[in-house]
Amino acid sequence: xxxxxxxxxxxxxxxxxxxxxxxxxxxxxxxxxxxxxxxxxxxxxxxxxxxxxxxxxxxxxxxxxxxxxxxxxxxxxxxxxxxxxxxxxxxxxxxxxxxxxxxxxxxxxxxxxxxxxxxxxxxxxxxxxxxxxxxxxxxxxxxxxxxxxxxxxxxxxxxxxxxxxxxxxxxxxxxxxxxxxxxxxxxxxxxxxxxxxxxxxxxxxxxxxxxxxxxxxxxxxxxxxxxxxxxxxx
Amino acid sequence: xxxxxxxxxxxxxxxxxxxxxxxxxxxxxxxxxxxxxxxxxxxxxxxxxxxxxxxxxxxxxxxxxxxxxxxxxxxxxxxxxxxxxxxxxxxxxxxxxxxxxxxxxxxxxxxxxxxxxxxxxxxxxxxxxxxxxxxxxxxxxxxxxxxxxxxxxxxxxxxxxxxxxxxxxxxxxxxxxxxxxxxxxxxxxxxxxxxxxxxxxxxxxxxxxxxxxxxxxxxxxxxxxxxxxxxxxxxxxxxxxxxxxxxxxxxxxxxxxxxxxxxxxxxxxxxxxxxxxxxxxxxxxxxxxxxxxxxxxxxxxxxxxxxxxxxxxxxxxxxxxxxxxxxxxxxxxxxxxxxxxxxxxxxxxxxxxxxxxxxxxxxxxxxxxxxxxxxxxxxxxxxxxxxxxxxxxxxxxxxxxxxxxxxxx
Numbered sequence: 001x002x003x004x005x006x007x008x009x010x011x012x013x014x015x016x017x018x019x020x021x022x023x024x025x026x027x028x029x030x031x032x033x034x035x036x037x038x039x040x041x042x043x044x045x046x047x048x049x050x051x052x053x054x055x056x057x058x059x060x061x062x063x064x065x066x067x068x069x070x071x072x073x074x075x076x077x078x079x080x081x082x083x084x085x086x087x088x089x090x091x092x093x094x095x096x097x098x099x100x101x102x103x104x105x106x107x108x109x110x111x112x113x114x115x116x117x118x119x120x121x122x123x124x125x126x127x128x129x130x131x132x133x134x135x136x137x138x139x140x141x142x143x144x145x146x147x148x149x150x151x152x153x154x155x156x157x158x159x160x161x162x163x164x165x166x167x168x169x170x171x172x173x174x175x176x177x178x179x180x181x182x183x184x185x186x187x188x189x190x191x192x193x194x195x196x197x198x199x200x201x202x203x204x205x206x207x208x209x210x211x212x213x214x215x216x217x218x219x220x221x222x223x224x225x226x227x228x229x230x231x232x233x234x
Numbered sequence: 235x236x237x238x239x240x241x242x243x244x245x246x247x248x249x250x251x252x253x254x255x256x257x258x259x260x261x262x263x264x265x266x267x268x269x270x271x272x273x274x275x276x277x278x279x280x281x282x283x284x285x286x287x288x289x290x291x292x293x294x295x296x297x298x299x300x301x302x303x304x305x306x307x308x309x310x311x312x313x314x315x316x317x318x319x320x321x322x323x324x325x326x327x328x329x330x331x332x333x334x335x336x337x338x339x340x341x342x343x344x345x346x347x348x349x350x351x352x353x354x355x356x357x358x359x360x361x362x363x364x365x366x367x368x369x370x371x372x373x374x375x376x377x378x379x380x381x382x383x384x385x386x387x388x389x390x391x392x393x394x395x396x397x398x399x400x401x402x403x404x405x406x407x408x409x410x411x412x413x414x415x416x417x418x419x420x421x422x423x424x425x426x427x428x429x430x431x432x433x434x435x436x437x438x439x440x441x442x443x444x445x446x447x448x449x450x451x452x453x454x455x456x457x458x459x460x461x462x463x464x465x466x467x468x469x470x471x472x473x474x475x476x477x478x479x480x481x482x483x484x485x486x487x488x489x490x491x492x493x494x495x496x497x498x499x500x501x502x503x504x505x506x507x508x509x510x511x512x513x514x515x516x517x518x519x520x521x522x523x524x525x526x527x528x529x530x531x532x533x534x535x536x537x538x539x540x541x542x543x544x545x546x547x548x549x550x551x552x553x554x555x556x557x558x559x560x561x562x563x564x565x566x567x568x569x570x571x572x573x574x575x576x577x578x579x580x581x582x583x584x585x586x587x588x589x590x591x592x593x594x595x596x597x598x599x600x601x602x603x604x605x606x607x608x609x610x611x612x613x614x615x616x617x618x619x620x621x622x623x624x625x626x627x628x629x630x631x632x633x634x635x636x637x638x639x640x641x642x643x
Contacts, residue, residue: 110554
């Protein structure tokens with residue numbers, strides 16, 4: 001699903017150049033659930049931005065679903081994001097003046113789905129994350145866990161191949177965190193690839209493997225399959 | 235390219251961000267409103283002065299005979315030209331475009347006029363009956379001169395209010411009394427009042443009586459006419475008069491000394507320069523008002539787009555193309571500014587018509603109105619400016635990487 005070959009990325013701020021990704025090579029299979037860990041400044045957010053085509057890279061190769069992502073224009077990138085990638089953010093990033101239903105339906109607006117149709121589909125997804133009765137509520141009227149579930153519903157509605165989650169539980173308490181992780185697990189069980197950036201160990205434990213980044217390089221890859229089952233039975 | 239869904243999206247955004255919409259709309263509406271009020275007031279001022287001028291000085295031409303300064307058909311220069319009663323008949327019968335017509339003979343200036351023991355020094359002028367209208371004077375008591383006075387060469391006089399006050403103390407009966415001018419008795423047939431104080435200190439005699447008394451035979455010193463024609467036609471009338479009299483009295487049409495002429499329309503033209511001045515003034519202020527409006531609208535648009543950076547970032551992350559972001563912001567800007575501009579236009583025009591219906595008749599301000607084309611064009615300019623002002627930050631916003639916009643603070 002995702003193949004990275006010797007990926008480099010630098011940020012140029014004024015006269016200084018900050019080399020953030022120093023040659024990342026990685027293979028993520030379809031249907032995998034992977035966590036990316038690392039201290040702040042290790043390059044994990046940058047990696048996620050590159051994977052999400054929110055940012056470009058300098059060197060190397062990035063194949064998404066078999067397609068080389070390099071020097072593509074904004075319009076093309078927007079279309080790719082719309083149809084192949086779903087985003088979940090730490091701060092939810094819901095549009096504050098739109099209610100739950102409209103937030104969930106928004107990706108379909110950019111796919112050109114009619115209003116009636118997309119509201120209908122959005123309602124199905126809201127039902128799926130257990131928030132059907134909350135569809136008229138604005139983000140400000142919802143709890144953190146509810147907001148994140150809305151955001152997950154929004155990331156799913158475009159039927160993406162990959163979900164990129166940047167600290168999805170960073171703003172949630174541990175109980176809610178686990179609920180969100182359960183939801184992500186369900187989604188993964190349907191065959192959608194999920195990549196979670198996190199610094200929380202128990203979140204990472206719930207993924208199949210953790211990719212540890214340090215100073216822009218992959219330091220270690222830890223497989224959790226056995227551990228995960230142990231934890232879930234615990 | 236009417237996309238109902240796109241409009242629904244924009245309407246829902248507008249509807250859910252009422253404060254922002256109100257502020258943008260208000261700045262546009264206010265700009266247009268002020269502009270309309272300003273332009274209308276300028277026009278009102280101009281209308282006021284225009285009507286003031288027309289009340290006081292009707293379109294009047296005065297002309298009289300002089301001495302030739304050019305030779306003409308073998309006649310030497312320096313000849314004295316004399317207008318007569320025949321010229322009066324000629325004007326009355328043969329010249330078109332004349333409304334009121336009177337001959338005038340200046341009799342005596344600063345003459346003693348007495349009644350019983352009272353006396354005073356006043357001007358004497360002889361004229362035809364139309365003259366009261368040319369001077370814009372009004373009869374207070376009795377009547378003005380009439381054609382019978384002229385035909386019968388009656389010894390009658392119409393006096394101004396100051397003369398009445400001076401001679402007829404304590405509100406004494408005036409009309410029908412006899413006053414003495416140059417030791418000749420004249421019967422007072424009327425008293426007139428007039429705004430111009432100097433012109434009010436006059437006594438009017440029938441022109442025929444004056445000709446008889448002064449031994450001037452049928453001579454008329456000068457004529458005063460009014461006409462209700464346009465500026466261009468008045469110019470034409472001047473030429474007709476000059477050529478007519480040149481022919482009748484054998485002098486060169488170009489000889490300005492043989493016949494002097496004074497046209498109030500030329501005075502009117504000076505006022506037109508004043509109007510031009512007012513217009514330029516109003517235009518300059520109007521232009522600055524538009525600029526102020528543009529600056530205001532631009533500022534708000536920039537603030538609005540900055541405020542929406544995060545929203546734009548979210549939209550882009552979930553699949554909005556740069557084009558759709560720019561389109562959304564622009565359409566919203568155009569919609570709000572057009573609607574608000576229209577509201578400002580209607581309010582401005584409404585206030586102007588309210589002012590003109592409530593304000594009492596006034597010499598300095600009349601019928602404030604606004605040139606509708608100017609109003610529409612300036613509204614259009616402001617809408618365009620608002621949209622352009624929205625375009626710059628919208629383009630910038632569309633180029634912002636979602637990463638930057640979504641970065642957690």
